[in-house]
Amino acid sequence: MQTATVENPLREGLRLERVPAPCAMVIFGASGDLTRRKLMPALYNLAIEGLLPSGFSVVGYARRDMSNETFRAQMRDAVDKYSRRRPVDPNVWETFEQGISYVDGNFEDAGDYQKLGKELDRLDKERGTSGNRIYYLAAPPTAYQTIVDNLGVAGLVCEAQDESWTRLVVEKPFGRDLGSAIALNEHLHTVFREKQIYRIDHYLGKETVQNIMAFRFANGIFEPIWSRNYIDHVQITVAETIGIEDRGGYYDHAGALRDMVQNHMLQLLSVIGMEPPINFGADAVRDEKVKTLRAIRPISPEAVDEYAVRGQYAPGWVAGEEVEGYRQEPKVNPESATETFVAVKLLIDNWRWAGVPFYLRTGKRLPRRVTEIAIQFKSVPHPLFKSTAGSPLEPNVLTLRIQPDEGISLKIAAKVPGPSIRLRSVNMGFLYGTSFFVESPDAYERLLLDCMYGESTLFTRRDETEAAWKPITEILEGWAIAPPQRIPQYDAGTWGPAEADAFIARDGRSWRRP
Amino acid sequence: MSGVDVSSEVHGRKGPAVDVGSIERELAQLWRMPTVVGLRETDIVPTRTSVLNLVVHSSDAAIAKRTGNIINELAVNHPSRVISFTSTADPHAFDDDLDAHVSTHCHTASGERFASCYEKIEINSPPDSLDELPSLIVALAVADLPTFVWWPGQPPLDDQRFQRVALAANRLIIDSLDFSKCAENMIRVAALCSEVGGQCAISDLNWARLAPWRSMMSQFFDKPECNWALRHVTDLKLEYGHARGGRLNPAQPMLFAGWLASRLGWDCELTPTDGNEHGTCSRRDVNGHVIEISMRGRDVSSRYNGYLLGATLLASDGEHQGTFEISRVGDDLTTVKMTATLDGNVVIEHAMRSEPANLSQLLLRELENTMAEPIFNDALCDAEQYAASIDFRRSS
Numbered sequence: 001m002q003t004a005t006v007e008n009p010l011r012e013g014l015r016l017e018r019v020p021a022p023c024a025m026v027i028f029g030a031s032g033d034l035t036r037r038k039l040m041p042a043l044y045n046l047a048i049e050g051l052l053p054s055g056f057s058v059v060g061y062a063r064r065d066m067s068n069e070t071f072r073a074q075m076r077d078a079v080d081k082y083s084r085r086r087p088v089d090p091n092v093w094e095t096f097e098q099g100i101s102y103v104d105g106n107f108e109d110a111g112d113y114q115k116l117g118k119e120l121d122r123l124d125k126e127r128g129t130s131g132n133r134i135y136y137l138a139a140p141p142t143a144y145q146t147i148v149d150n151l152g153v154a155g156l157v158c159e160a161q162d163e164s165w166t167r168l169v170v171e172k173p174f175g176r177d178l179g180s181a182i183a184l185n186e187h188l189h190t191v192f193r194e195k196q197i198y199r200i201d202h203y204l205g206k207e208t209v210q211n212i213m214a215f216r217f218a219n220g221i222f223e224p225i226w227s228r229n230y231i232d233h234v235q236i237t238v239a240e241t242i243g244i245e246d247r248g249g250y251y252d253h254a255g256a257l258r259d260m261v262q263n264h265m266l267q268l269l270s271v272i273g274m275e276p277p278i279n280f281g282a283d284a285v286r287d288e289k290v291k292t293l294r295a296i297r298p299i300s301p302e303a304v305d306e307y308a309v310r311g312q313y314a315p316g317w318v319a320g321e322e323v324e325g326y327r328q329e330p331k332v333n334p335e336s337a338t339e340t341f342v343a344v345k346l347l348i349d350n351w352r353w354a355g356v357p358f359y360l361r362t363g364k365r366l367p368r369r370v371t372e373i374a375i376q377f378k379s380v381p382h383p384l385f386k387s388t389a390g391s392p393l394e395p396n397v398l399t400l401r402i403q404p405d406e407g408i409s410l411k412i413a414a415k416v417p418g419p420s421i422r423l424r425s426v427n428m429g430f431l432y433g434t435s436f437f438v439e440s441p442d443a444y445e446r447l448l449l450d451c452m453y454g455e456s457t458l459f460t461r462r463d464e465t466e467a468a469w470k471p472i473t474e475i476l477e478g479w480a481i482a483p484p485q486r487i488p489q490y491d492a493g494t495w496g497p498a499e500a501d502a503f504i505a506r507d508g509r510s511w512r513r514p
Numbered sequence: 515m516s517g518v519d520v521s522s523e524v525h526g527r528k529g530p531a532v533d534v535g536s537i538e539r540e541l542a543q544l545w546r547m548p549t550v551v552g553l554r555e556t557d558i559v560p561t562r563t564s565v566l567n568l569v570v571h572s573s574d575a576a577i578a579k580r581t582g583n584i585i586n587e588l589a590v591n592h593p594s595r596v597i598s599f600t601s602t603a604d605p606h607a608f609d610d611d612l613d614a615h616v617s618t619h620c621h622t623a624s625g626e627r628f629a630s631c632y633e634k635i636e637i638n639s640p641p642d643s644l645d646e647l648p649s650l651i652v653a654l655a656v657a658d659l660p661t662f663v664w665w666p667g668q669p670p671l672d673d674q675r676f677q678r679v680a681l682a683a684n685r686l687i688i689d690s691l692d693f694s695k696c697a698e699n700m701i702r703v704a705a706l707c708s709e710v711g712g713q714c715a716i717s718d719l720n721w722a723r724l725a726p727w728r729s730m731m732s733q734f735f736d737k738p739e740c741n742w743a744l745r746h747v748t749d750l751k752l753e754y755g756h757a758r759g760g761r762l763n764p765a766q767p768m769l770f771a772g773w774l775a776s777r778l779g780w781d782c783e784l785t786p787t788d789g790n791e792h793g794t795c796s797r798r799d800v801n802g803h804v805i806e807i808s809m810r811g812r813d814v815s816s817r818y819n820g821y822l823l824g825a826t827l828l829a830s831d832g833e834h835q836g837t838f839e840i841s842r843v844g845d846d847l848t849t850v851k852m853t854a855t856l857d858g859n860v861v862i863e864h865a866m867r868s869e870p871a872n873l874s875q876l877l878l879r880e881l882e883n884t885m886a887e888p889i890f891n892d893a894l895c896d897a898e899q900y901a902a903s904i905d906f907r908r909s910s
Contacts, residue, residue: 014729019736053736054861091867092849098863
């Protein structure tokens with residue numbers, strides 16, 4: 001871990017008891033949307049809070065011919081538009097932009113990497129970045145291998161024995177299936193060691209996702225009941241009201257299963273399902289997560305319909321607004337069979353979770369934007385109140401809400417006051433935002449800072465990525481073998497196709513209406 | 515932001531005595547009122563989260579009005595029980611049997627389905643209520659939750675009974691920026707801190723205002739090439755705001771200097787410097803080297819009265835010189851610039867936005883923690899030395 005190593009008695013008791021070492025971050029694909037919408041605003045927000053190391057520098061790398069001044073002006077516009085700390089403070093920007101420069105180069109041209117190397121040398125000398133580098137792949141995935149190769153050839157990657165460090169941040173998608181993910185990882189490893197690779201999944205940077213671990217492992221009362229003995233099933237829902245926006249070209253080749261389930265949702269599953277780690281170190285946590293992913297029961301292609309159902313949104317109404325169907329969206333094949341909704345059932349074959357299904361559901365153009373994990377407990381063993389209850393007694397449900405209304409609620413049965421025994425379910429809630437008083441940082445801010453620290457707990461390790469691709473690839477293979485005559489359609493603004501309701505009803509359960 | 519508020523008056527006996535049982539009963543009744551329960555008929559779920567008890571004492575109606583607004587802001591974020599005492603010198607204030615005003619407030623942000631609710635008890639108290647106050651705090655606080663007492667304005671630090679108020683709380687929050695006689699009061703706070711320290715944490719909002727300054731000063735010395743300077747400080751120059759006609763309040767520079775001294779192990783004994791150098795003193799570091807310290811007031815608008823405006827630390831080991839400077843810049847002084855220079859070369863230059871935190875932001879931070887803050891206690895003890903020795907009167 002690279003942090004300030006000198007003894008500094010003034011640090012004691014401060015919110016930040018360490019600071020990252022000075023470094024330069026090279027963004028490949030600096031003219032793209034991710035840089036403008038997420039990366040630069042996040043870096044500026046860190047700067048405004050004084051959390052960046054002194055001498056921190058950003059080098060934008062893209063094909064477009066552009067001067068440093070033009071790039072800085074573009075980045076300032078982006079920050080002005082997308083930062084949560086608007087408007088831009090001219091004084092902060094003035095010093096922040098001193099560390100911003102631009103190198104125009106092709107990803108394929110080895111000579112351009114020499115130019116990049118010279119710029120990094122200059123920053124080492126002039127801004128004291130000490131050879132510490134973060135390479136951020138904000139470029140199209142097809143360019144990853146070329147960039148990595150050229151970085152290696154140009155000698156821009158530190159060796160293990162060097163005092164300085166090099167880190168590579170890789171954005172999703174990490175491949176299209178298990179085979180391509182393995183190939184990508186192997187390729188990355190020809191130049192970078194695993195410890196240098198930071199696969200970013202911004203869901204893990206969300207405070208509320210991190211809070212799941214605190215909830216599970218810092219409270220003694222939950223862990224004893226966190227198993228097949230008490231839990232009937234788990235439902236993980238990531239519902240979006242938006243469509244594919246301007247990502248038709250990408251999305252039509254990806255689909256909901258690759259876009260959401262393989263990464264974000266399986267990360268949530270692994271955090272819910274993992275065993276307690278021996279400590280909160282990066283490898284200890286990830287060891288446990290990957291064990292959970294590996295325990296997911298294999299899905300044979302023939303049985304894919306038992307484990308997954310998909311759908312595609314048709315025209316409809318969302319929040320009072322009439323919206324087009326998926327096939328009418330720009331850059332989408334009018335006969336596309338790409339799923340915009342998917343529900344899967346995963347079984348984790350280990351001691352803790354044997355027989356407990358995890359239902360994962362995600363979709364676009366659903367009626368409400370919500371991300372939540374619902375743990376449904378088993379019903380009481382002896383229905384004492386059955387004959388007198390006003391309505392069937394609902395089982396206890398513990399709901400971990402990621403967004404919005406971040407918090408935790410527990411549904412319990414309580415007696416309605418009165419002479420007869422009548423029960424109803426009530427919610428006992430804890431709202432994250434009402435008990436803590438600071439504004440949560442954006443996920444990218446947290447993750448970028450962690451990367452500067454060399455703290456990789458919230459990044460995905462190679463084996464995790466591959467373990468997550470395994471069940472997804474099995475489902476994809478199943479769908480490929482038996483393509484449906486017609487992908488089930490659902491009206492935009494509804495909770496998915498009727499087939500999804502039938503899918504879970506087969507198990508005697510029903511979807512929540514979060 | 516929308517919400518539902520319901521309120522009620524609690525009647526008991528005539529006079530300033532308060533019937534605690536009636537207050538609790540009336541509050542319980544409020545939670546059953548149709549307007550609150552009515553939320554359940556909608557999509558919105560009222561959520562009564564118990565986090566803490568916040569006791570606020572306002573010494574007059576003007577302060578009560580100001581604190582009332584802040585509590586409303588705070589309460590959106592932290593549902594709890596608020597117990598508000600307002601001193602009143604009105605001789606007819608207790609002529610009737612009105613004991614208290616109780617209310618419940620539920621807030622919901624747009625698009626959210628959970629309303630956070632809190633309850634508030636407002637009580638008028640006679641000007642001298644230090645005898646009753648601790649017993650009321652204990653009786654009215656929700657059990658098993660931490661209790662914070664916020665005393666805006668000038669606290670009665672000279673009164674021995676104030677100690678009992680502190681002991682009724684887990685944390686007493688004061689603000690040395692409000693002190694009328696800064697130096698004397700700093701000495702009293704240090705004494706109070708040592709008297710109740712084991713049972714009640716004392717916090718000073720003015721210390722919280724210094725957090726960004728401490729962080730920035732620390733940041734210089736994370737850099738290995740600057741770190742040597744911590745052991746070779748020769749001068750510390752602090753500049754603070756003194757608005758024309760405003761009260762002279764050097765609490766921030768005293769606490770900042772106290773923090774540096776306690777962290778760096780400077781000798782406790784300091785020598786006031788005579789002559790024209792008012793607001794100055796000297797002391798020695800662990801190696802016996804003399805450090806000259808100055809704290810000077812600078813004309814500013816009333817917004818920055820008492821605020822630290824600049825901190826410069828000079829260091830020399832005989833061979834190398836270092837200057838580490840933090841200063842408020844710009845027309846509105848809302849940007850802070852930090853610059854480190856080694857042997858004439860600028861090695862760090864940063865600017866960041868640092869508007870003075872408003873009271874609700876500062877309070878929010880204080881409410882996060884019930885534990886004592888040893889770094890503050892050390893800084894306060896050291897600041898006491900400056901308060902006792904330096905003549906600030908003529909320094910601005």
